[in-house]
Amino acid sequence: MMNLFKIFKSKNDIIRIENFYNNIVILARNKNLYIEGGVPDTLDGRFELIILHCHLFVKRLLEAGLEEKKFAQEIIDYMFKDFDRSLREIGVGDLSVGKKIKFMVSSYYGRANTYQNALIKRGKTIDDALKKNLYGTNTPNEIQIQYIKVYINNLIKYLASLKNEEILICFQSKVNPIKGINNE
Numbered sequence: 001m002m003n004l005f006k007i008f009k010s011k012n013d014i015i016r017i018e019n020f021y022n023n024i025v026i027l028a029r030n031k032n033l034y035i036e037g038g039v040p041d042t043l044d045g046r047f048e049l050i051i052l053h054c055h056l057f058v059k060r061l062l063e064a065g066l067e068e069k070k071f072a073q074e075i076i077d078y079m080f081k082d083f084d085r086s087l088r089e090i091g092v093g094d095l096s097v098g099k100k101i102k103f104m105v106s107s108y109y110g111r112a113n114t115y116q117n118a119l120i121k122r123g124k125t126i127d128d129a130l131k132k133n134l135y136g137t138n139t140p141n142e143i144q145i146q147y148i149k150v151y152i153n154n155l156i157k158y159l160a161s162l163k164n165e166e167i168l169i170c171f172q173s174k175v176n177p178i179k180g181i182n183n184e
Helices: 002-028 031-035 043-063 066-089 094-121 123-134 142-161
Strands: none
Touching (some): 002 043, 002 066, 031 142, 043 094, 043 123, 066 094, 094 123
16 A cells, blocks of 8 residues: 555656646746847757756755755756657657766756856846857847846746745746746
């Protein structure tokens, strides 16, 4: 009986993690980030927005309790499983997937560190971090950078407004994750 409960619980946990992560991806696919914010609508641009959003949610989860810290790691693990699946879907060979995932892991932690340091320092540092990472080889104009900075600021404010017990349920209907995030 205990093994049956353990299997049932782990399936529920997986569904919970998957739903949370998929909602992060939905936020990262907000068309205004590409149109108004000038983020390239490419595999790289989408990857960068998922990493940025995931970092901001993980950072907030880490500030909460022990359960949220564990959940944060599960979100990161799930993100890389999703990246692995996506690479295979677009036809990347099995021998190359591992190398690419290793690079993506390194990219995630590097960008998370860069964004965190830039957000602490503010000013030109965040502009440089966004230009180098989020925009890649594209050159955004000042209005686009400002749009993204306001968006990030609003998302950070939204996450900070959540009580610790609300973080894990922020995508459920009783808490609206879009409230305060959009620039409109």
